[in-house]
Amino acid sequence: MIGSGAWACAAMHVVAQNCLAYDAADEFVDEVRMWVYEEEFQGSKLTQLINARHENPKYLPGINLGANTVADPDLESTVRGADILIFCAPHQFIRSMCKQLIGKVKPDAFAISLIKGMRVRADGPQLISALITQYLALDCSVLMGANIAADIGREQLSEAVIGYSNLENAQVLKKLFETRYFNISLTPDVAGAEMCGTLKNIVALAAGMVDGLGLGPNSKATIMRQGLGEMRRFSKALYASVRDETFFESCGVADLIATCYGGRNRLVALEYTTRRMAGATVSFEQLEGELLQGQKLQGVLTSNEVQEILQQRGWEGEYPLFSTVNRIVNGYFPPSDIVNFREVPSRAIASDGGDVSDEVVGAGRPRPIPTAEASG
Numbered sequence: 001m002i003g004s005g006a007w008a009c010a011a012m013h014v015v016a017q018n019c020l021a022y023d024a025a026d027e028f029v030d031e032v033r034m035w036v037y038e039e040e041f042q043g044s045k046l047t048q049l050i051n052a053r054h055e056n057p058k059y060l061p062g063i064n065l066g067a068n069t070v071a072d073p074d075l076e077s078t079v080r081g082a083d084i085l086i087f088c089a090p091h092q093f094i095r096s097m098c099k100q101l102i103g104k105v106k107p108d109a110f111a112i113s114l115i116k117g118m119r120v121r122a123d124g125p126q127l128i129s130a131l132i133t134q135y136l137a138l139d140c141s142v143l144m145g146a147n148i149a150a151d152i153g154r155e156q157l158s159e160a161v162i163g164y165s166n167l168e169n170a171q172v173l174k175k176l177f178e179t180r181y182f183n184i185s186l187t188p189d190v191a192g193a194e195m196c197g198t199l200k201n202i203v204a205l206a207a208g209m210v211d212g213l214g215l216g217p218n219s220k221a222t223i224m225r226q227g228l229g230e231m232r233r234f235s236k237a238l239y240a241s242v243r244d245e246t247f248f249e250s251c252g253v254a255d256l257i258a259t260c261y262g263g264r265n266r267l268v269a270l271e272y273t274t275r276r277m278a279g280a281t282v283s284f285e286q287l288e289g290e291l292l293q294g295q296k297l298q299g300v301l302t303s304n305e306v307q308e309i310l311q312q313r314g315w316e317g318e319y320p321l322f323s324t325v326n327r328i329v330n331g332y333f334p335p336s337d338i339v340n341f342r343e344v345p346s347r348a349i350a351s352d353g354g355d356v357s358d359e360v361v362g363a364g365r366p367r368p369i370p371t372a373e374a375s376g
Helices: 006-020 046-053 075-079 091-101 128-136 149-153 167-177 190-212 217-238 244-248 250-262 264-277 284-291 298-313 320-329 335-340 358-362
Strands: 032-035 069-072 084-087 110-113 118-121 124-127 140-144 158-163 182-187
Touching (some): 006 032, 006 084, 075 091, 084 128, 091 118, 091 128, 091 298, 118 128, 118 298, 124 128, 124 190, 128 140, 128 190, 140 190, 158 167, 158 190, 190 244, 190 250, 190 264, 190 298, 217 244, 250 264, 264 335, 298 320, 320 335
Parallel strands (some): 032 069, 084 110, 110 140, 158 182
Antiparallel strands (some): 118 124, 140 158
């Protein structure tokens, strides 16, 4: 396991159980190694706490990771000899991690990504699964679904879908993840499943704004329906192979519902809206630090990445909800304008075109849309 946030720990709770369970074919060894970004927590190193308590007290307290889980702060040591790599870290760090691992993984290993996000390059977007394959020459499936980490850790009924290119590998991964409380289905649509998991975080920001405005279920349903439609159209515009039926899997509408009612992006957007409507000066960066206990807010970053693609291709007017969310999170318009998403993309944006410091952004002024990464 590469990652140790809440979702990575919930996944470890599942995987560690299955590795210890009786297995007539003896496919899985008992020990599962987990790479942990080393940090201090309550006066001790986080890896030491995890290995002593068999839980992550910072990111998923109270959820047992299994006595067979071994936390390791050394990335290369964690993956050494592994047959399966599970990637579950913030997507903005995956490229540098993969570069570090070139030549360090078994050539016949395969991978699965639980990461929701994409990389924007000068020559076009790249899904995280494709990035992993590019750098490590591994088959990489994805696992996406309505997966609120704490609920899975408490073993409440949940489900996910594995998007795959290699069916044989996907069947092994299904055995690794499926339990009595965590149902797994398979779909031969890596891009569709991964795009669903990526884009729903933008819609969740909009849902949080609706909740922060105190609006009712009609308004929220309008936002979610519009968001699902834009998710589908944007995914198919970028990847012709995306299947319509993928949006009716757990990775599609189910994940959208769960995230718009219980995810961290909705939570932070709700608080942002509440404070802004009360006249307070606040930023998403500030609220990420206050509310998420060190975890990363992926929705704003993904919104900026998607908006860059929309701007490059002249598609902003075709995706009014995505475009409106981006203008709000970057301070161009107030969160109350989320209900005006059909008209906001056509409004002029006042900007001097200069660089904006973090202090100015924190005061609610616009943040420039980031430029694309150099390809490579």
